[in-house]
Amino acid sequence: MIEDCEQGKNAITGTLSCRDGRRFEALCHRTALSQGDILCESDQELEAVYFPVSGVISLAMAVNNQPQLELGMIGRDGMLGATLSLGILSAPMRAVVQVEGTALVMTASQFQEELRANPRLLKSVHYYQLRLMMQTEHTAVCLNVHQIESRLARWLLMIRDLGFADTFHLTHKQLARALGVRRSGITQAVGSLNQRDLISHSRGKIRILDHAGLKSAACDCYSALINRYRTVSGIG
Numbered sequence: 761m762i763e764d765c766e767q768g769k770n771a772i773t774g775t776l777s778c779r780d781g782r783r784f785e786a787l788c789h790r791t792a793l794s795q796g797d798i799l800c801e802s803d804q805e806l807e808a809v810y811f812p813v814s815g816v817i818s819l820a821m822a823v824n825n826q827p828q829l830e831l832g833m834i835g836r837d838g839m840l841g842a843t844l845s846l847g848i849l850s851a852p853m854r855a856v857v858q859v860e861g862t863a864l865v866m867t868a869s870q871f872q873e874e875l876r877a878n879p880r881l882l883k884s885v886h887y888y889q890l891r892l893m894m895q896t897e898h899t900a901v902c903l904n905v906h907q908i909e910s911r912l913a914r915w916l917l918m919i920r921d922l923g924f925a926d927t928f929h930l931t932h933k934q935l936a937r938a939l940g941v942r943r944s945g946i947t948q949a950v951g952s953l954n955q956r957d958l959i960s961h962s963r964g965k966i967r968i969l970d971h972a973g974l975k976s977a978a979c980d981c982y983s984a985l986i987n988r989y990r991t992v993s994g995i996g
C-alpha cells in the first residue's frame with residue numbers, strides 16, 4: 761500500500777533532497793512511540809508533528825460519549841499534523857500509538873516555517889493529506905458495510921503495510937476498539953482466520969502467516985484504497 765516508501769525512512773521527509781533532508785532532520789528529535797501513547801487530542805492545538813519511521817499511529821474520534829472509533833492510521837507513509845499545511849492548527853482527531861515504533865518529531869511552529877520555505881514539502885504534505893482523506897472515507901464505509909472477519913483481514917493488512925512487519929503485539933481488546941466491535945466478535949474473527957492458517961495469535965501477538973490468503977479474505981476496501989492511491993500517485 762505504501763509502495764513508494766523505502767523501509768527505514770519516512771515517505772514525506774524522504775521526498776526532500778539529500779541536503780534539505782539532512783537539514784530538516786536536524787530540526788527534529790527522534791522519539792520512541794509506545795503503544796497506547798496519546799500524541800494529541802481532537803480539537804486541541806497541535807504542538808508537534810510526528811513523522812513515523814516505524815510503528816503505526818491510530819486516528820480516532822468519539823461520538824456521543826461512545827468509545828473512540830478508529831477512522832485512520834498513519835505509518836511511514838505519512839505524518840501526524842498534516843492539516844497544518846491547510847492552515848488548520850488543531851488536531852481533527854485523537855492520535856494514539858497503535859503499534860510501537862520510532863518517529864521524528866518537530867514543533868508545529870517550526871514545521872509551519874518549513875512549509876512556507878519549501879514548496880516541495882508543502883506539495884508532498886498536501887498529497888499525503890489527500891491520501892489520508894481517502895483512507896478515512898474507506899474506513900467509514902467499511903464500518904457500515906462489511907463483516908467483522910473481512911474487516912479484520914483488511915485492517916491487519918493495512919497495519920502490515922504501514923508498519924513493515926508481519927508480527928504485532930495486539931490484544932483482542934485493542935482489536936475490538938480499533939474495529940469498533942465487541943470482543944466476542946473479534947474472538948470469533950481471529951479464531952476463523954487462525955483456523956484457516958492465515959494468521960496465528962497467541963499471548964497478544966498476531967502474526968500474518970499467509971499474506972496472499974489474507975488478501976483474499978479481506979473486504980474489497982483494501983484493494984479499492986490501493987487503486988485510489990494509484991490514481992493520485994505522482995501528484996506529490
Ligand SMILES: [Zn+2]
Binds near residue numbers: 901902911979980
Ligand atoms: Zn471494507
